[in-house]
Amino acid sequence: MHAFNLQAKPLSLADRLADLAVDALIDEADLSPKPALVDRRGNGAHTxxxxxxxxxxxxxxxxxxKEMAEAALELGEVGVPLREAIGRIGREGEQAMLVTTNGVNTHRGAIWALGLLVTAAALQPKSIALCAARLALLDDRYAPKPLSHGxxxxxxxxxxxxxxxxxxxxPSVLQRGLPQLHKSRASGHGEQNARLDALLAIMTELADTCVLYRAGEPGLQAMQSGAQAVLDAGGSASLSGRRRLHELDQQLIELNAxxxxxxxxxxxxxLLDRIERDGLSQGAF
Ligand SMILES: CC(C)(COP(=O)(O)OP(=O)(O)OC[C@H]1O[C@@H](n2cnc3c(N)ncnc32)[C@H](O)[C@@H]1O)[C@@H](O)C(=O)NCCC(=O)NCCS
Ligand SMILES: Nc1ncnc2c1ncn2[C@@H]1O[C@H](COP(=O)(O)OP(=O)(O)OP(=O)(O)O)[C@@H](O)[C@H]1O
Known part of the structure; x- marks a missing residue:
């Protein structure tokens, strides 16, 4: 009898989607240098x-x-029962996060976005974003309605x-992030630069409520125009783009944005890129 079972069970679809979601979060955190965000260099604007x-x-x-994907497979259709099931699982996930971080919000927004996408990918791999949108439009009777920062x-x-x-x-993912990721990869800019460019492309137009809460409209304006300036200068793979990115990092940290x-x-x-590359999607998102 060996200490390890070498005939491991094949991973279920829910296992694989949960793996991809966690991988996407770790890749995002590790990506450096991100303006004013936590990365390999430090804590950005966060204390x-x-x-x-x-x-x-x-x-x-x-x-x-994993539980969200399982709920999708079990309930089998977009509807209030699935919306309320993933709402409950999302809130439990948020509690697990807060226990792990001793009360710090590390991934609240990410649980929401990636939770919906994982659920949708398990349910309708041919139209993941549309399915996620239909779920997000449904009301969850049990969701608390706090006066959040957002x-x-x-x-x-x-x-x-x-x-x-x-x-x-x-739209920020489908019309900004993914097209820029593909474009920068195709230009041979290297994977890390392509990911940084995708982040910058998202930043050019997003009404980021974290930035608005922390730094108001001047902060949001600085984020959007600064990100555009990096892309216009040739993106994060070019020397002048890198200089602009460094300036943007400094500026957003000063603004706490x-x-x-x-x-x-x-x-x-x-996550959507990984789902596509792993062959778990069946066509356009
Ligand atoms: C919808 C959520 C994100 C709350 O949003 P709200 O704007 O009210 O809250 P809050 O300021 O606390 O969090 C918003 C977070 O979203 C992210 N975010 C900020 N701006 C944006 C934006 N424009 N687009 C997308 N994400 C953004 C940030 O990480 C931010 O911290 C969500 O936490 C929620 O309501 N959950 C209820 C429980 C539930 O149903 N969970 C289901 C899990 S699938
Ligand atoms: N690399 C990262 N660095 C910082 N924040 C990130 C990163 N990746 C994702 N986030 C998102 O940013 C949010 C944390 O931002 P922030 O701390 O401004 O939120 P808050 O809790 O609303 O505000 P505050 O800290 O001012 O009380 C999290 O919900 C998380 O999903």
């Missing part, structure tokens, strides 16, 4: 976050992602936040 915490939090979310900013500036991004079918929403949507972009 309560660091890379080890982001990794631990990502791993703690694996069971929630809700406060929505009231104050009329900004579209995480909920609306999902309800619209993740960490683009956490854009980081979540980069993770969503990397």
């Amino acid at each position: 309560d976050l660091h890379l080890g915490l982001m990794h631990a939090s990502a791993l703690a979310l694996w069971p929630a992602f 809700a406060q900013v929505a009231q104050r500036y009329g900004a579209r936040g995480a909920r609306e991004e999902a309800q619209l079918g993740f 960490s683009p956490g929403g854009a980081a979540d949507l980069l993770a969503a972009t990397l």
